[in-house]
Amino acid sequence: xxxxxxxxxxxxxxxxxxxxxxxxxxxxxxxxxxxxxxxxxxxxxxxxxxxxxxxxxxxxxxxxxxxxxxxxxxxxxxxxxxxxxxxxxxxxxxxxxxxxxxxxxxxxxxxxxxxxxxxxxxxxxxxxxxxxxxxxxxxxxxxxxxxxxxxxxxxxxxxxxxxxxxxxxxxxxxxxxxxxxxxxxxxxxxxxxxxxxxxxxxxxxxxxxxxxxxxxxxxxxxxxxxxxxxxxxxxxxxxxxxxxxxxxxxxxxxxxxxxxxxxxxxxxxxxxxxxxxxxxxxxxxxxxxxxxxxxxxxxxxxxxxxxxxxxxxxxxxxxxxxxxxxxxx
Amino acid sequence: xxxxxxxxxxxxxxxxxxxxxxxxxxxxxxxxxxxxxxxxxxxxxxxxxxxxxxxxxxxxxxxxxxxxxxxxxxxxxxxxxxxxxxxxxxxxxxxxxxxxxxxxxxxxxxxxxxxxxxxxxxxxxxxxxxxxxxxxxxxxxxxxxxxxxxxxxxxxxxxxxxxxxxxxxxxxxxxxxxxxxxxxxxxxxxxxxxxxxxxxxxxxxxxxxxxxxxxxxxxxxxxxxxxxxxxxxxxxxxxxxxxxxxxxxxxxxxxxxxxxxxxxxxxxxxxxxxxxxxxxxxxxxxxxxxxxxxxxxxxxxxxxxxxxxxxxxxxxxxxxxxxxxxxxxxxxxxxxxxxxxxxxxxxxxxxxxxxxxxxxxxxxxxxxxxxxxxxxxxxxxxxxxxxxxxxxxxxxxxxxxxxxxxxxxxxxxxxxxxxxxxxxxxxxxxxxxxxxx
Numbered sequence: 001x002x003x004x005x006x007x008x009x010x011x012x013x014x015x016x017x018x019x020x021x022x023x024x025x026x027x028x029x030x031x032x033x034x035x036x037x038x039x040x041x042x043x044x045x046x047x048x049x050x051x052x053x054x055x056x057x058x059x060x061x062x063x064x065x066x067x068x069x070x071x072x073x074x075x076x077x078x079x080x081x082x083x084x085x086x087x088x089x090x091x092x093x094x095x096x097x098x099x100x101x102x103x104x105x106x107x108x109x110x111x112x113x114x115x116x117x118x119x120x121x122x123x124x125x126x127x128x129x130x131x132x133x134x135x136x137x138x139x140x141x142x143x144x145x146x147x148x149x150x151x152x153x154x155x156x157x158x159x160x161x162x163x164x165x166x167x168x169x170x171x172x173x174x175x176x177x178x179x180x181x182x183x184x185x186x187x188x189x190x191x192x193x194x195x196x197x198x199x200x201x202x203x204x205x206x207x208x209x210x211x212x213x214x215x216x217x218x219x220x221x222x223x224x225x226x227x228x229x230x231x232x233x234x235x236x237x238x239x240x241x242x243x244x245x246x247x248x249x250x251x252x253x254x255x256x257x258x259x260x261x262x263x264x265x266x267x268x269x270x271x272x273x274x275x276x277x278x279x280x281x282x283x284x285x286x287x288x289x290x291x292x293x294x295x296x297x298x299x300x301x302x303x304x305x306x307x308x309x310x311x312x313x314x315x316x317x318x319x320x321x322x323x324x325x326x327x328x329x
Numbered sequence: 330x331x332x333x334x335x336x337x338x339x340x341x342x343x344x345x346x347x348x349x350x351x352x353x354x355x356x357x358x359x360x361x362x363x364x365x366x367x368x369x370x371x372x373x374x375x376x377x378x379x380x381x382x383x384x385x386x387x388x389x390x391x392x393x394x395x396x397x398x399x400x401x402x403x404x405x406x407x408x409x410x411x412x413x414x415x416x417x418x419x420x421x422x423x424x425x426x427x428x429x430x431x432x433x434x435x436x437x438x439x440x441x442x443x444x445x446x447x448x449x450x451x452x453x454x455x456x457x458x459x460x461x462x463x464x465x466x467x468x469x470x471x472x473x474x475x476x477x478x479x480x481x482x483x484x485x486x487x488x489x490x491x492x493x494x495x496x497x498x499x500x501x502x503x504x505x506x507x508x509x510x511x512x513x514x515x516x517x518x519x520x521x522x523x524x525x526x527x528x529x530x531x532x533x534x535x536x537x538x539x540x541x542x543x544x545x546x547x548x549x550x551x552x553x554x555x556x557x558x559x560x561x562x563x564x565x566x567x568x569x570x571x572x573x574x575x576x577x578x579x580x581x582x583x584x585x586x587x588x589x590x591x592x593x594x595x596x597x598x599x600x601x602x603x604x605x606x607x608x609x610x611x612x613x614x615x616x617x618x619x620x621x622x623x624x625x626x627x628x629x630x631x632x633x634x635x636x637x638x639x640x641x642x643x644x645x646x647x648x649x650x651x652x653x654x655x656x657x658x659x660x661x662x663x664x665x666x667x668x669x670x671x672x673x674x675x676x677x678x679x680x681x682x683x684x685x686x687x688x689x690x691x692x693x694x695x696x697x698x699x700x701x702x703x704x705x706x707x708x709x710x711x712x713x714x715x716x717x718x719x720x721x722x723x724x725x726x727x728x729x730x731x732x733x734x735x736x737x738x739x740x741x742x743x744x745x746x747x748x749x750x751x752x753x754x755x756x757x758x759x760x761x762x763x764x765x766x
Contacts, residue, residue, distance in 0.1 A: 025504070051504065054535075056531065057527070057530060057531060057534065059527035059530070059531060061493060061523065061524060061527060062492070062493040062496060062524060062527035062528050062531055063493075063531075064493070065490075065492070065493020065494050065496065065497060065524070065528075066493050066494070066496040066497035066500055066528075066531060067497060068493070068494055068497055069434075069482075069493065069494035069495060069496060069497020069498040069499075069500065069501065070497040070498070070500045070501045070504070071497070072482060072494070072497070072498070072501075073432070073497070073498050073501030073502070073505075074501060074505070075500075075501050075504060075505075077497075092487060092490060093490070093493055093494075096485075096486070096487050096490055097485075097490065097493075097494060101483075102688050102689065102690075102691070103468055103688050103689050104465060104468050104469045104473045104475075105464075105465050105468070105469060105473065105475035105477075105483060106463070106464065106465035106466035106467075106468050106469065106475070106688055107466070107687065107688030108464075108465075108475055108476070108477040109475070109477050109482075110691050141689055141701060142689055142690070144690075144700075164691075164693075165691035165693070166690050166691055193697055194697075194698060195696060195697035195698020195699070195700075196697050196698065240698065242698075242699075242700065243696065243697065243698025243699055243700045244698055244699045245697060245698045245699075246698070246699045247699075278702070278709060281708070281709045282709060
């Protein structure tokens with residue numbers, strides 16, 4: 001184990017996978033000479049050269065499409081989109097090509113590629129640079145979706161993503177890049193499996209599922225609930241949304257009889273909406289209260305600092321929503 | 330040919346304003362005035378064997394398309410059906426210039442491309458029929474044929490959607506240090522998609538071996554080229570991206586082949602992507618659901634006089650390389666190949682219903698987590714469980730859904746009636762919900 005930042009863990013994963021397989025290469029805007037808008041690709045151009053670490057023009061749709069074509073011909077591309085907001089320009093290639101190729105061509109060819117991108121608000125970047133779109137990608141059959149929260153998960157899941165035969169939307173969080181955590185070292189020991197949730201905190205009273213950075217918000221809220229309200233929350237970080245470790249979540253809800261889902265994205269059609277539906281389908285008889293949700297505000301992200309913070313979920317929102325599930329007892 | 334000629338045309342166009350915004354409306358022009366075909370260079374006929382190959386391939390495509398159109402009107406083929414009748418020279422000329430190891434990637438008008446690359450016509454027809462033995466196992470349909478063995482990397486339903494993929498194929502060829510090249514076919518409609526500029530730029534920037542072949546059939550669906558493109562000499566459209574272009578006569582198989590050979594050589598040897606415009610014409614509507622109100626019968630007839638198969642046939646007869654009897658024989662062979670394809674497709678079963686989730690994901694073994702949620706039955710299931718589940722409810726509901734296909738129960742789906750007995754339908758949209766693209 002070594003302590004390092006989330007961005008360093010990602011960098012280490014990229015480095016190890018580039019070393020492990022000649023067919024792995026990285027491309028994206030400003031990832032080479034500039035070393036990444038968030039410095040995730042720091043030093044990679046120097047160490048691996050221009051063939052493996054490729055700066056691209058600002059052409060999101062074509063960068064993704066070129067990755068799909070290269071993957072269909074046997075390479076294992078890792079495409080970096082500077083932020084998830086720009087990935088909207090690439091939705092055609094992500095949905096109509098990456099997600100569909102294996103299925104629509106009867107399995108003759110696959111698309112083993114990773115599309116990495118950070119999301120999230122909190123940096124006063126306003127309505128076009130702050131959103132969380134994991135729900136959009138979760139919506140698409142054919143894609144896998146990872147939302148790592150810790151440095152260790154960032155590394156382990158990125159390595160697993162590169163080795164997966166399916167196209168993976170790998171969603172990082174701008175607010176997590178600087179967070180430190182213990183990370184297993186040395187290549188092969190550390191890839192993780194998709195579809196395995198982490199139970200961050202055990203508890204018997206309520207299940208809180210936190211998505212992406214909101215797994216941390218959930219954990220913080222859980223401490224307050226224990227300290228101030230004598231409520232022991234079980235905090236689950238699904239780590240990947242597709243495949244989803246629904247079994248772990250449902251097991252937990254069967255134990256606690258209450259569930260609250262926390263996400264930074266929008267409420268309508270959100271990850272929480274989906275998860276609430278699945279939980280009530282699978283564990284209706286075990287629920288003592290409606291499934292609660294905490295989401296970002298149902299607006300484009302405002303710029304002004306107080307407004308922006310008001311639009312985002314915080315531990316206080318989670319505590320309130322959890323308490324509401326106990327209201328009638 | 331073509332560079333010099335195309336330039337001359339362009340200059341002429343600039344001089345009389347016929348290329349710009351002041352162009353007269355298409356209905357004001359005689360058929361001959363609408364994109365006059367440059368006859369191209371005179372190419373010597375190849376030897377008899379090659380002439381035969383060309384004729385056989387063009388005839389196979391023509392007969393296949395005609396029969397597919399008939400099968401569509403008999404409701405054996407669903408969805409949209411885009412026929413390439415009239416474009417055979419562009420397809421065959423281009424594919425003959427390619428090596429077997431080169432990649433071909435195409436649009437949704439791509440039955441002929443698959444056939445020209447050597448995909449079994451039986452499996453192409455079975456795909457159009459939505460059958461289990463189709464090239465894409467019934468998941469793709471007419472617009473999404475694919476054959477990895479022949480390096481036919483697919484038809485794509487989104488206009489211009491294949492261009493970035495072509496760049497990726499070129500990148501792979503380059504990365505793997507092979508001398509494979511890519512031919513990316515697009516229509517004149519794709520020229521104005523944002524992908525076009527992005528893809529040409531990236532191909533040129535990275536010096537990838539890609540030839541963008543614009544099959545200019547002069548209409549993006551029902552919109553004539555001059556009503557959609559400010560610059561109608563599409564071979565020029567790569568200039569600002571560092572992709573040099575040439576125009577060829579898309580009704581002359583030898584001119585297309587020659588131009589593609591040049592372009593592929595430059596792409597392969599000089600690592601310089603190319604654009605080639607083949608000016609052609611589709612004799613049928615955009616799809617089977619096209620009433621063709623945007624062009625005159627006279628115009629279509631004018632272009633039919635340039636029929637690529639007839640003109641090539643006339644020439645080989647005139648030069649006494651191949652006789653009319655020979656051609657009749659090739660045509661009979663093509664027709665019987667297509668008949669066999671129809672018979673094969675007819676007898677191929679529909680996919681089993683539990684193939685619904687096949688080939689959506691690649692699984693490595695013991696997979697934790699839910700990949701696919703199936704919400705068609707009262708209880709939530711993993712979609713993959715359709716295959717293994719003992720849930721009768723799921724199975725019953727899959728059958729209930731499939732019944733809306735009006736092809737009877739599971740037994741009947743495996744045993745199809747003779748298509749000749751099918752009811753004749755209009756060539757318009759199938760039902761009120763059916764669009765016309």
